[in-house]
Amino acid sequence: MTEETRTETKPRKNAFVLFIHKLGSPPWFYGFAGKLIPWLWLIFGVLAAWGLYLGLVKAPTDYLQGESYRIIYLHVPSAWMSWMIYAVMAGLGFINLVWRIRITEILAMSSAPIGAAFTLVALASGSLWGRPTWGTYWVWDARLTSELVLLFLYLGVIGLYNAIDEPRKAARAACLLALVGVVNLPIIHFSVKWWNTLHQPSSISFTSGSSSIDPSMLWPLLIMATAVKFYYGASLLARARVKLLEQDKRKTWAKNVIREGR
Amino acid sequence: MDHTPFIVGAYTIGFIVLLWNAVAPLYKRKTIARDIRRLIQIEERSIDSDS
Numbered sequence A: 001m002t003e004e005t006r007t008e009t010k011p012r013k014n015a016f017v018l019f020i021h022k023l024g025s026p027p028w029f030y031g032f033a034g035k036l037i038p039w040l041w042l043i044f045g046v047l048a049a050w051g052l053y054l055g056l057v058k059a060p061t062d063y064l065q066g067e068s069y070r071i072i073y074l075h076v077p078s079a080w081m082s083w084m085i086y087a088v089m090a091g092l093g094f095i096n097l098v099w100r101i102r103i104t105e106i107l108a109m110s111s112a113p114i115g116a117a118f119t120l121v122a123l124a125s126g127s128l129w130g131r132p133t134w135g136t137y138w139v140w141d142a143r144l145t146s147e148l149v150l151l152f153l154y155l156g157v158i159g160l161y162n163a164i165d166e167p168r169k170a171a172r173a174a175c176l177l178a179l180v181g182v183v184n185l186p187i188i189h190f191s192v193k194w195w196n197t198l199h200q201p202s203s204i205s206f207t208s209g210s211s212s213i214d215p216s217m218l219w220p221l222l223i224m225a226t227a228v229k230f231y232y233g234a235s236l237l238a239r240a241r242v243k244l245l246e247q248d249k250r251k252t253w254a255k256n257v258i259r260e261g262r
Numbered sequence B: 001m002d003h004t005p006f007i008v009g010a011y012t013i014g015f016i017v018l019l020w021n022a023v024a025p026l027y028k029r030k031t032i033a034r035d036i037r038r039l040i041q042i043e044e045r046s047i048d049s050d051s
Helices: A002-011 A015-023 A026-058 A066-099 A102-134 A141-162 A167-194 A215-247 A253-261 B004-050
Strands: none
Touching: A015 A026, A026 A066, A026 A102, A026 A141, A026 A253, A066 A102, A066 A141, A066 A167, A066 A215, A066 B004, A102 A141, A102 A167, A102 A215, A102 B004, A141 A167, A215 A253, A215 B004, A253 B004
């Protein structure tokens, strides 16, 4: 085979595949994430300020719930994020268990505390909304209980990861637990349909496109839901960078990062 | 019933939890940076003593 034909038949990686390969390199990921984080925080800040202004100032008072409904601009996006982050964490955990890609285990384990934080906010804000609306802070209703189970699953993943000294072994065990816990996600989602719950059914349907909320109240909710995605992105990358630095602290690239003050 | 304390309470809890979550990695990074600096110093000292 001549040099010319060898060049022609050499498989060429497209830009996306190259990008995925680069993500696997800790120094490259560290630098890339560092550049992205300020932009994600900025977008989050702008969207959150806009969403909260519309939701807390501009949106009209609900004729049934009064002012307390304004808690939904924190409660609903937090609850959605608690489910989404768990799904992402389990997905990354699956990739890690099958292909042993280190960056996926770092991202999965960095997702757990963020997901736990959102679950805690969803439970606390829901409880504070429940008191004026239902007359109680808490009931052992299917939606509330399954969301509490989600918090325990997050805490279980964090606890298991920290209980094992060897980080890669710890991540594999925690990823397995995260995968098992996925069964809770459909239970949370369908709990308001399967059981007779105090928690109301979904007001917004993305599949049918119908919503029982007035657009003046819906738009701030959608803006806040988008804002928290950027919060998750920024927080996830920040945690992943720190975890990488911690695990690779004896490696040259990590020492160079500290020497150069990056 | 005045709903203000419930709204303020919910947003305060949300703000504190999400702020802590955002700030925690910065504190951790400081600790790790200190560890790495110590490792660099040990390394440099051993190079000096060897030479």
